[in-house]
Amino acid sequence: MFIGVRFESEQHDQRSGLDTLPLLVEDRADSSFAGQFESFLELQNEEEFLVAVRACWAALWSTRALRYMATHDLDPADTAMALVVQPLVAARVSGGGLSRTAEGEMVINAAPGLGSAIAQGEIAPGRYVLDGGGALKESALGRKYHGVACVHGKKMLSRSLAGSRCLDGEQVAELGLLMRKSEEVIGGPVEIEWALDDAGIKLLQARPLRVAEPTVPDGIWLERPRLDGHPSGIGWAEGRARVVNCECELERVAPGDVLVTTVAGPALSAVLAYVAGVVAELGGSTSHLASLARERGVPMVLGVLDATRRIPDGATVAVDGVAGVVRWMQ
Numbered sequence: 001m002f003i004g005v006r007f008e009s010e011q012h013d014q015r016s017g018l019d020t021l022p023l024l025v026e027d028r029a030d031s032s033f034a035g036q037f038e039s040f041l042e043l044q045n046e047e048e049f050l051v052a053v054r055a056c057w058a059a060l061w062s063t064r065a066l067r068y069m070a071t072h073d074l075d076p077a078d079t080a081m082a083l084v085v086q087p088l089v090a091a092r093v094s095g096g097g098l099s100r101t102a103e104g105e106m107v108i109n110a111a112p113g114l115g116s117a118i119a120q121g122e123i124a125p126g127r128y129v130l131d132g133g134g135a136l137k138e139s140a141l142g143r144k145y146h147g148v149a150c151v152h153g154k155k156m157l158s159r160s161l162a163g164s165r166c167l168d169g170e171q172v173a174e175l176g177l178l179m180r181k182s183e184e185v186i187g188g189p190v191e192i193e194w195a196l197d198d199a200g201i202k203l204l205q206a207r208p209l210r211v212a213e214p215t216v217p218d219g220i221w222l223e224r225p226r227l228d229g230h231p232s233g234i235g236w237a238e239g240r241a242r243v244v245n246c247e248c249e250l251e252r253v254a255p256g257d258v259l260v261t262t263v264a265g266p267a268l269s270a271v272l273a274y275v276a277g278v279v280a281e282l283g284g285s286t287s288h289l290a291s292l293a294r295e296r297g298v299p300m301v302l303g304v305l306d307a308t309r310r311i312p313d314g315a316t317v318a319v320d321g322v323a324g325v326v327r328w329m330q
Helices: 046-060 063-070 169-186 219-224 245-250 264-272 288-295
Strands: 001-009 080-084 092-096 104-110 124-129 136-140 143-149 155-162 191-198 200-208 226-228 236-243 258-261 279-280 300-302 316-320 325-329
Touching: 001 258, 046 063, 046 300, 092 169, 104 169, 136 219, 169 191, 169 200, 169 236, 219 264, 258 264, 258 316, 264 279, 264 288, 279 316, 288 300, 300 316
Parallel strands: 236 258, 258 279, 279 300
Antiparallel strands: 001 080, 092 104, 092 191, 104 124, 124 136, 143 155, 191 200, 226 325, 236 316, 316 325
């Protein structure tokens, strides 16, 4: 069983004095709420179900949700939390997709199992790039990391482990078709989530996607060392690299810094309001953090192999969130 949440706002009609039908405010182009609330997978019994329902309701008042709503002039007291309860798709492979990039291509992310690891930025998913017509142009294997604990007892990661190819050519083509169909329904570029079970591909969600124009870097940057990753944000930014190896070090990140870290998880959503950009070794273009970065206009590159080891702390870093390129100089 799956429990997710859908955020609705109850609108009040001043003339009639009556509440109108709830207005959906989640998954819009200017307020995606990606990763701000709660979802629960694989619930086994009634007790787990009831606990999950209460947790979903309570998520409306969580610190990260309140912070997000404050930046969008929304008041939780004027809203209502709706729940979506549905059968769990027994996914062999899950992922997301972007129907359009700045270069006019489509991107699919994929990883074995349920999609929560991709959404939470805990792995670097497999990546498939399609041309505008849906033909496969290139692909790259995903990566996950071996987990260990930091000195503060919190989880951190080390040692990249290569994944395996998740999709065949026919499945990639079908996902490309689903994205084009979703564009027709929504009326513009979309970000989708999908799952593949024994019966085939299931389209789980589609929401509007913000697309930005590419930036042409100054010539001085073209001569600097570079790392490539998944383009996951908007625009171009420069700043001081602040290399952070676990969440307990986020207080070292100052306004205008470029955060360089391992996991692109939900805890990083708090720093998006003041960092110049984000670079992470894990995560992909369809993670929750990437959705929030595009919404805020923050340059972000995820899935950058060995970023925390190769980018020097304190170096001047340039982040191209459209091309998926990171460069640095001392």
